[in-house]
Amino acid sequence: KAGVTQTPRYLIKTRGQQVTLSCSPISGHRSVSWYQQTPGQGLQFLFEYFSETQRNKGNFPGRFSGRQFSNSRSEMNVSTLELGDSALYLCASSLVFGVATSGNTIYFGEGSWLTVV
Amino acid sequence: AQKVTQAQTEISVVEKEDVTLDCVYETRDTTYYLFWYKQPPSGELVFLIRRNSFDEQNEISGRYSWNFQKSTSSFNFTITASQVVDSAVYFCALPADMGRRALTFGSGTRLQVQP
Numbered sequence: 001k002a003g004v005t006q007t008p009r010y011l012i013k014t015r016g017q018q019v020t021l022s023c024s025p026i027s028g029h030r031s032v033s034w035y036q037q038t039p040g041q042g043l044q045f046l047f048e049y050f051s052e053t054q055r056n057k058g059n060f061p062g063r064f065s066g067r068q069f070s071n072s073r074s075e076m077n078v079s080t081l082e083l084g085d086s087a088l089y090l091c092a093s094s095l096v097f098g099v100a101t102s103g104n105t106i107y108f109g110e111g112s113w114l115t116v117v
Numbered sequence: 118a119q120k121v122t123q124a125q126t127e128i129s130v131v132e133k134e135d136v137t138l139d140c141v142y143e144t145r146d147t148t149y150y151l152f153w154y155k156q157p158p159s160g161e162l163v164f165l166i167r168r169n170s171f172d173e174q175n176e177i178s179g180r181y182s183w184n185f186q187k188s189t190s191s192f193n194f195t196i197t198a199s200q201v202v203d204s205a206v207y208f209c210a211l212p213a214d215m216g217r218r219a220l221t222f223g224s225g226t227r228l229q230v231q232p
Contacts, residue, residue: 003161033219043208045219056219088160106220108154108162 002027004093004109012115018079021112025072025093031055032074033106034066037088046089049074050097078114086116119144121209123223130199131231138194138226140209146170151192152210152220153183162208168192199230 005024013019025032033048033056045058049068066076072093078085092106120143130136142151153165166176168185176183180197196203206225213221 035220042224043220043222045213045221048219058219090160090162092162105152105164105167107164110159110161113160 004091004107006089006091006109006112008112009110010113010115012117013081014117015081015083017081018077019081019114020075020077021089021091021114023074023076023091023093023109025074025091026107029093029095029107030072031094031097031104031106032068032072033092033094034074034076035090035092035108036060037090037111038084038086043090046076048097055097081116083116086114088113119146119211119213119221121211121221121223123207123209123226125226126224127227127229129229129231132201133198134230135195135197136199136228136230138196138207138209138228140192140194140223142190142192142209142211144190144211146212149211151185153192153194154208154210154222156206156208156225158205165194165207196228199228201230201232204228204230 007022031050034046035043037043047057048055052068063079068074088111090108090111092108094104094106122141149170151168154162156162173185182195184193206227208222208225210220210222213219
């Protein structure tokens with residue numbers, strides 16, 4: 001069974017540019033969430049999508065956006081890149097949305113390493 | 118507020134030693150789940166275990182074991198007879214405040230297992 005697949009794995013962008021990252025969840029999983037990991041802030045939740053609708057959003061500026069397609073694949077976009085956006089962006093998938101009430105386990109991909117120069 | 122503390126920033130052991138990674142949490146929920154993930158250098162967060170707060174029995178999976186103590190809000194992880202392949206960053210996590218639909222992670226413990 002294939003895991004969570006993220007593309008691209010590595011990319012370098014210039015300040016002011018925008019970037020789109022892609023995520024294919026585990027087959028049958030309908031929820032996709034995104035996390036940002038930096039040395040300073042650690043792992044932080046960006047947003048979660050289920051049935052093509054954003055269900056939850058973390059404390060990130062509007063430059064960070066995402067969407068989910070009917071096949072559950074998801075993309076996230078960061079516009080007007082800043083140096084501080086350099087991070088590992090992790091996508092995770094789960095059967096349903098919500099972690100607490102159901103104990104639903106989320107599975108992560110290998111991430112996309114973004115460097116902004 | 119939900120919070121996870123992993124006070125050990127980095128641990129270095131020699132192969133075959135046992136090692137325990139500490140996790141202390143704060144939660145306002147009476148029922149909750151706790152998680153451990155492993156992050157090797159490749160970056161992927163590998164799911165290790167999910168534990169319901171109702172179940173305080175220790176869990177063992179091969180060389181891995183977990184000790185859940187609700188009274189002290191701790192969920193510690195022990196690797197027995199460590200191996201070089203265990204070298205990674207380990208994260209403890211529990212559901213966050215925001216509608217409890219995301220995970221809040223500890224800062225992680227980097228484990229270096231020397232041959």
